[in-house]
Amino acid sequence: MRVLVIDELAEDLEERAEILRDGLERAGHEVVASLSSPLELLRAVERLRPDVIVIDTESPTRDVLEHLVIVSQSSPRPIVMFASDSGGEAIREAVRAGVSAYVVDGLDAGRVNTIVEVACARFDELQRLKVELADANLKLSERKLVERAKGLLMQSRGISEDQAYHALRKLAMSKKQRLGDVAQQLIDSAELLGKA
């Protein structure tokens, strides 16, 4: 089967297409990617004649596909897969994972479900990786701030690195703030006073 993946941004698109390829090409499906600008998308659908279209549930472009669904009942174009399954577990799962799928009428439901399941699982995985990456980035930038704040304290108060760290932590705990936030405030005030 030919699967078309649609996304708003070029970088996200390749990422999404890649994770789907990984799961689906081994099973003999072909994965093609397209950007979501309405006319580009319509041309891509006409040219590629996909059996299944996978798109982010929150994409504004979904409405463009809805029109195709309505006007192309006689030609092999996508229709909403959830037509026969409205309110069911499949749609809930797909929406939660951020996947909407549009498929050609008359396809083997089992095979389509496999594609959507793979898409859901992969999108979940992608989402988890993104959250992890954001977390790691936050921690990294916090560590940098704490390092700088420690340096400022050591310099101005003539204390050891260990003492500086404990001073910061005590302040953070007493103000019920994140260590990174307290460090940022200290750096800001030092800059204001021309000491940084």
Add this chain to the structure above:
Amino acid sequence: MSLVPNAVRTGAWAAGSDAPEKKEVKIGFIPLTDCSSVVMASVMEFDKKYGIKIVPSKEASWAAVRDKLVNGELDAAHVLYGLIYGLQMGVGGPKKDMAVLMNLNHNGQAITLSRKLYDKGVVDGFTLKKLIDKEKADYTFAQTFPTGTHAMWLYYWLAAHGINPFADVKTITVPPPQMVANMRVGNMDGYCVGEPWNNRAIVDKIGFTANTTQEIWKDHPEKTLGCSAEFVQKNPNTARAMTAAVIEAGRWIDASLVNRQKTAEVVADKSYVNTDKDVIVARMLGRYDNGIGKVWDDKDYMKFYNDGYVTFPYLSDGMWFMTQHRRWGLLKEDPDYLAIAKKVNRIDVYKEAAAMTKTPLPKEPMRSAKMIDGVVWDGKDPAKYAGSFKVKVA
């Protein structure tokens, strides 16, 4: 002024068997000026008065609004009248029993044509028809959702000028905030959408207003406060409270130009419509400029209450969308128009909310209007009406 203190009156509604079953309701909306009464019900805390908290939720597409109404992720939504009926009938997608609690607004959408067409002498529907007859080309027109109101206004308007929307031109669906950008790069010749995206095309000098939708049908129905029938069945008190809060917000918006101005300021924010306040405010106050030399004060601007004329869910309004779905082949046969409208449009819930808000009720659940092509719609013989159009698909 009532002699009973406010807190006592609202307390009465929030107590005993009248207490809302669900205290916090998530109401979806699409960034358009006509989401105003839903947003203001929350911002001005009219919701609190009726014992609920409205949480407006910005949605990216009508398809997402539909899916979330079906799976319960949204409790209710600012939603296209036609979409609710399309969902009720299962047109091109899921089928689910739906409810129209009230109509949110009258008027305030428009048909925008490109400057490129203007340069070829097109100023209205008649000159557009002339050009299409004379110069063969791919003319592309956009609306916002296949079963929605803008699709129906666009098709009606084209057909009223002898242009078949499916045979003579190409029609596509484009999300409202993307309309202007797509016209700018020459992707389309015209579109029908809600404000502020018609005025935006004029401010950006890429298009002009050929007709407002109030010229197609004065005081036409547009967005509804919609939810699933299941939601009303499980939460009748919440449905009533929600309707009352939004009716009251609509009344507040319509009460003065100052309130309208303030509403425009609130909804222009990036959490709602996300555009310049000035682009919203002009047409919100009825100050129209068609972009090609005509400037006027429109008394039929976008209204949210109008003494309850806007908010009442007229059966003839609901039926009209089915007649047009039938006309354009979205419905393959005539449904039982009246029975379905009676089931979907929850006049029972509305009446209770109207009593709570002291909103006047009309004498009849039907109303009559003369459209741009001179044809009268009064809800009396929907099947005959649906089949009577010369330009059609079905």
